[in-house]
Structures are given as structure tokens and as C-alpha cells.
Amino acid sequence: MADNRLTDSQRVVVTGLGATTPLGGDVASTWSAMLAGQSGVEVLTADWVDTLPVHIAAPVAVDPSEVLPVPQIRRMDRSGQFALIAAREAWADAGSPEIDPERMGVVIASGIGGVTTLLAAYDTLKERGARRVLPMTVPMLMPNGPAAVVGLELKARAGVHTPVSACSSGAEAIAYAVDMLRSGRADVVAAGGTEAAIHPLPLAGFAAMQALSTRNDEPERASRPYDKGRDGFVLGEGAGVVVLETLEHARARGARIYGEVAGTGITADAHHMAQPDPVGAGAARAMSMAISGAGAVPSDVVHINAHATSTPVGDVAEVQAIRNALGDATDGACVSATKSMTGHLLGAAGAVESIATLLALYHRKAPPTTNLEDLDDDVSLDVVKGEPRDLPDGELLALNNSFGFGGHNVAVAFRTVEQ
């Protein structure tokens, strides 16, 4: 299965991981909580909660104020704070390599951008006038703010980018970073996604779409992908960042390699603004592109970290897409829906779940899908539930799926790499 069409300067590998999520303030605590089937969902205590139909969300486990000094907190939107924390961890995890800044890139996605900054500044404008709107407001609210924060931190001059494709943004960032490396624009790229949108306005908007679970009295059981009783997603927040480099570059510096980004697939539905294509044709095409881009075939796929947000329509459409893409090989891939534990991190989801997919390959252990008590009859997949599932020895391929409002589909194929 090893892909012989690419040279080592075109193959892209992952050498650093960083995250701050509802399950933990770093990758290690997030991963161990995931394997243990823990939930990051809780009842919100803010005074505005009673004005909304949804009272639950999945805030980060470690607030940035516990990690970053006050001046940095004040100059960055919460989404930028998450991105900085995740990027620092990923960079240290990669061994903080010395890179020519002109060969260093950053791609940090966001689904919504600095929405809490924007709305708080608007409140200030209305209540106290234009003079009280702080000068950092625009750099804090712009969607590329977190990417710029990370670009400054890592001295990245090869290019700093921000894909915006709703809930597929984080995965699109990784795909874009692969393109940067393969086209020779950079030797190393820090890529990922961030989101900080637990605020009454986005919650009200998602609730108006009937996209959110209203299981307010059982927060830990609210996110239940593939279960017959699922009633929508749970809004989460956080960030995930990976350090990507060419295999040639990683080997030359003796870096530890978590896995290879073997193939990527990006498509669009052109079907509906917010509904998935019911047969998942575009999503299936993204998966097929990722698999063929890896020089692989569907039967090579042993594991899928599904998008599976816990909405009644979306989960089933993805099942159709997986079956269309993998055909008879579908039953050979075990599927994990980690949003059952993290909630839905929107623009960070694709990055955090790519990290989960990489760690599943690296540790040969697929995380469980929690809250799956009564499998939907339309979900004909081998879903990992209860305990983590051991993955076999040998070279393995796994997929991470991410889809977004607007009809965006991104699939990323990861492969194990012998050290």
C-alpha cells in the first residue's frame, strides 16, 4: 500500500500535536479522557442561559486565563488564545525546530471568527459609545486573527492562512497545509483550527435551526451520534494544531513521526445551504479522493473518525456517504464518533479529530463512541462503542471526515509511518 508515486520531499508527516479541548488542556489529557469515554459537556451557569432553549455546552477544560498572562488575554479573542495554547504545545512537541522563517507556514482555520469579541464590542458601542470601543477590536474579531497570532509566535513568513468552511474548516486547514508543503512553499507548517463561540447569539442561531440538543437535564448524555434518541449537537469550543513537514525534512532532523497525511479530499455539495446531500455524494467523493490520493484502496481503511455530530439527518447522510465511498470495504473499518465526548468544536473539530485519528493509528487504539445505547437502524457501520478498540499491526490507513454548513466536505487520510 505504501505510496511510491511521491518522493520524500512530497510526502507530508505529522511531527507535533497540540490541543485545548472540553476534555483537557492538552493532547495527553484529551486523549486519555477520550479513551476513558468521558464527557466534556456541562450545564452552563451564565446569567443569560435561561433566555435560551439550550442550557448545555462543552467549554474548554482549562480556561486560557489559567495559562496565559493577562496582557495576552486582553489582546486576543478567546479563539486566538486557544490557537496560541495549542500551537505552543504542538511546536514544543515537535521539538521546537530551528526553521528559516521564510520556509515556515501557518494555517489556522476558524468557523466563525472572533464572535465573542465582535458582540461584546457591539454591546460596548451601544451602551457606552464609540469612544469606549478598544483599538484592538478589529484585529481580535477578524477570522484570521488566530492564524496571525500563531504566525507571530512561530515567526512564519512563508504564508499565514485561514480557511473558513464552517465545521470543515479545521480539516481544510490541514489539507491546505499539505498543498503548501507539496508545492514547495514551505518546509514546515503549523495547521489546525480554533473556535470560541459559546455565547448566547450563536447558541440562539443554532437553536433556531433546531440543530442543537435540548437534553438540558442530562448534559453528559446529550451528544449521542448514531443513537436513536439523538436530537442535535452540543456546542463545544477549543483548538487543535498539528505540525506538518515533509518526510525528508522530518527524517533529516530525526523528528518523531506520528503518521503521514497520506491523502486529502475537498469537495462541495452545491445542494443546500445547511442540509447535507441526503445520499452524501460530495462527501463520498471527498473520501474517495483522500483514499486514492494516498495511493490506497478502500479496503486499506481500518478506521474512520466520523463527522457524526449527533443530528438526526447529518449522521445518516454520512453513513450513506461512507458506504458509497468504501462499498463492500465499509465493514472493515471501525468508526468512532468522538463528538459524543467533546461536543462539536465547529472550526476546530476537523483539527482535534485529525489528532484523535492520528493517535488512534499511533497507539493502535480507536476511541469509543459514548452514549450509543440504541443504534439507529439506518446506521450500518461497525461503530466502536463502550471500550476503545485495538487496531491491527502493520501499515494502516484511517480517515477523518469533516463537513460544514454551505455544503463543504473534507476528508483526510492518515497512514502509519515506520519510525
Added chain:
Amino acid sequence: MAKSEQEILEGLAEIVNEETGIPAGDVKPEKSFTDDLDIDSLSMMTIVVNAEEKFGVRIPDDDVKGLSTVGDAVSYIQKASA
């Protein structure tokens, strides 16, 4: 009641510290905002907005240019709030 110069200095030092991380003890009257404290124009405007709020004064943008040292700002705020 008007605040003393010392009270204004302490309040201003607190604002500078929150915005920039510079220890409040380093914010002394003779220090230049740009040359000594290395405060950029965006941070300076944030400090001005927060100082207006804290001391109940108005510091027009044109006057901000004249406030080169911490002592200049303290005097300005004291006069404006008198």
C-alpha cells in the same frame, strides 16, 4: 473629589500593567511611553480609553500626541479632572 498625583500614577500604572504586562513599579513619571516602555500606538490608545473610563476624563486624540511621558499623562489627567 480630585485624585492626588500619586493616586493617578498608581491607577495609570495598573492600566499599563494590564495592557502590556510591564510591572506597575516600572511605570514612573519620567518614563517615556514609547522610548522607555516600548508601548505601541494601539496599546497607547487602549491605555487612553481605559484611563478615560477610570478617571472620568476626556483625552482628545490630538492631546494624546503631547503625552510623551507617564508624568505628562498624570498631570493631564489631574488638570482634566480638577
